[in-house]
Amino acid sequence: MHLDPFELHRPTSVEEAVRLARELAGRCDYLAGGTDLLPNYKMHLNLRPHLIALGDVRELRGHSLDRVGAAEPLADLEADPEFRAAYPGVADALGEVATPLVRASGTLGGNLLVETRCFFFNQSYFWRSSLGFCLKADGDKCHVVPQKERCYATFSGDLAPAFLTLDAEVEVAGPSGRRRRPLSELYDAAGDGIRRLSLAPGELVVALHLPRAARGQRGRYKKLRVRPSFDFPELGVAVAGRWDERSVDRLSLAVGGVETYPRRFDELTSPLLGAPLTTDRVDELAEAVLRKVRPVHNTFLLPDYRRRMVAVYVRRALAEAREGGAAG
């Protein structure tokens, strides 16, 4: 396996990057840490002849408690004790992404936008050619759920569920300027493993913004995988909120790693506000989330097991949620 040649562009501003992307529409990818994109390129998955490298765009770097640049390496966030303390669920997720080596290159934006994954997609060109290509790359049928319409590739980022629970917003730059919208709207719930994002062609995620109220909440992210390192999530459960033994003031829950997009379950958590978070209520919530998710057999662990773990992980995440420490 080798990397095919590509033309590398090195813009120095967001505007230049977006302009390049517009000129090269359909023939380019943005390149940040490369830990997801380049292995996929080696497998000849949806190759583009142009790569727009974001490493020289200063605006994409740096972070504070309010804002994280999209090209900020995960290791830099992880190394900031104040950031970790303010967002304990995010801190969990940061420590669970791949390996320290990957986190040194991998970026926030790369993790939020990580390519969806599937046993039939993340394979070499040779492997895929021997079976027949799939919907998501070079082919016209799905091998997971045999049909020709929908892709079931799984969303496999760890940070998105954690940030979703904090009402984070993404700042997106495009040909028609910049806009901010809820992180949840970045993902296309009506889409599938291919049409998974709501980004228009050429649009670039510039930064993630965190509201003041996101700080100091309880939070936890729990990740299911075969090995405690390297592996992508087979399930990721994030919770955040404010509650004590008397009452729930705020509660948010998001799940990744089981469907084509990371998903928040406000319809299940909002009925719990204003009342104590009893064991019964937690159990009901856990079972309700379990009933809502539909993993398919396209990762290492079996879908039945992953569903069953949804309930266990929801219960445990709530039980283990830690108090955010930094200035609220």
Add this chain to the structure above:
Amino acid sequence: MASVSESPYRLLGRRIPYVEGPLKVTGRAEYTDDLQRPGMLVGRLLRSPWPHARLRSIDVTAARAVPGVHAVLTGDRYPTPFGVLPITHDETAIAVGKARYIGDIVAAVAASDERTAERALSLVRFDVEPLPEHSDPRMGVSKVDEPIHARGLAGSNVQKEVVQHFGDVDQAFARAAHSVRVRGTFAGVTHAFTEPMATVAEATPDGRLTVYSATQVPHYLHRALSEVLGLPMHRIRVIKPEVGGGFGGKSDPLPHEIVCAALAIETGRPVKILFDREDVFYTNHGRHPTQNDVRIATDADGNLLAYDIEALIDGGAWSSFGTVTTYYNGVLSMGPYRVPNFRYRGRRVYTNRPPSGAMRAHGGTNIRYTIEVALDRLAEEIGTDPFDLRVRNALPPDSTTINQFRITSSSFLECLSAVRTASGWDEKFRKLPYGRGVGLGCGFYISGSNSPIHFTPKMPQSTVHLKVDMDGGIAVHSMQADIGQGSNTLLAAIVAEVLGVDLDRVHVQRVDSDVSPIDLGSYSSRVTFMMGNAARRAAEELKERLLAAAAELLGRPAASLKVGHERFELSEDPSVGVPFLEALHRAMETTGALTSSGSYQTDPRGGAFKGAKAGTAPAYSFAAYVAEVEVDHETGEYRVEKVWAGFDCGRPLNRLAVEGQIEGSIHMGLGQVLGESMNYRGARLFNPSLLEYKIPTPQQMPEVEILLVGRDDPAGPFGAKEAGEGPLIATLPAVGNALYDAIGVRFTELPITPDRVLRGIDRRHAEGRGWKGR
């Protein structure tokens, strides 16, 4: 026999860092891929996308026409079959007539660069007839449509069937007070060594061929190259650079090595083939997917009466070591216990999957898991402690098994007693809270095969040459293959020990068939025992000549001298002596540089029946391990917290290397338990990558306490036996039995993934069976 806790030797028995360590950790060590030759071409292989297909015709015209392409080869150019065992030559360098698995090599190209080579391969056109896919060994035992090889038994896909019966098993079961039956199912696993295969070949105008390759057995590669390419061995030179791990995966001569040499001959240019990880997975030769069915009978007191074993082994597309595997799955159940009656039927079946072969603790791992789980069950049924059951049945030292293995040294009882005490077994077994448990697993393994693959059984299995010139440096030549396990270091240390010199005088030379005397390489855990003995003899010969020279200088009889540190001195008065160099120079006066040669050959072993040599060895290692586990009964996830490893390798000659082998073996054994598995759907391998093939991470490693309790083996060099493969075996059943102690569920299918753990707990609940109050 001396206890080995205190070493009477100057170097041996201590912790000796690897002699090549500084080169490896600074990146200076030279592996095959580091080699560059002028004008070198890139060799690439085209692999079959079909699990089973007749190759009606292959058109390489367009591929050959690509600028930069120097040669395109198909199977018809070098069709001579080969294979590691002389009796099962069923492989070809490139597929001839049929492709037999997804990944089988169907064409090869040498080109100026990688992209040109791949472009050329994409232009090779095939006319193929798809054939029935055989992926279930159970279906391959009787006559099939289009068997994978013509040599399958009676039109089936059975590559080898072994049937053995000693004593009277039926009669033993008829009078048994207790009996159990356990059926084990094992996914295939693979070696996953660090360095992917790589070969560089060069044919030169003097009519010679030089092949550098990442191989465990340079000599078998040498022979296969000669057979397939039709060149006499003396015109082929095989060189082994540093090798980054093998574990059995580099012990067969492999087709790409022959293809690389063929491309070099065709082009007249040096050619390199370097594998990526997916190539390594398709080459495989890992541990066989296996199903075994074990029945064990005892009398009322727990004395073993009989084993009755049946094994069905998925061989993949080729024979490889499979005939040996088929024997080993039976005969390697003959220790570490006394088994008076034994019946075995083993069948290895070809399938359209990557070939399986030899992997660390070859043939002794899966069968051992099932037996040790069965013994754990028996102990429970009889109402005896698992340790006591094993002590009662332990095979004593200096005994003979019913199939005529000769056991010499054994410290199996000491292994049991050491881990029983160290692990706190008696306070823990069945007494820990629900979810926590301890388990015992045992094993034994050959310390070198007594009946190797060789020209004739009379030739030595190992030869070592020494040369020392006036500089006082000692060059050591041998075809033993250091693959990271430390054999170069041991070779140097043995020579230095015998001659009394510092380690930095001894220089182990790179394996080069032009100058290295034949040793059969790194497999069957033979190197320390056989090479060690050969090295000791070579060094003793040199020592005698140096002592004679020193005696002349001192004017005293040689018998009154002994070896000191860098000198030879009077036994009665060590202050009187001659420095090493002075003695050396005196000895050289008549002959010039001194040379010596030592060799080792095993004594004849085994009975006279068919297959009697399988599993015979000059010595055996023994093991008893305890594992302690903690199970999360809600998720099925578990952690192996600690392993106590009681091991008998005779005298450990390099403690650092022995400890490394044991820790590495435990890690590798745990992999097969925790999640490593060649995941097939039908004939298709789904996880040919190190992301989806789940080698345990360092966080999953338990604490390991190593208890080396062996005593000097009478025939081993300085009392040593093997420590490279035996340490793996006991790991698996120790964990399996600990899981039972923790949650009351028997696991007979590996790997034991969390979903299987949960299903096991569900099943127990459904059966209404409680465990430790849960």
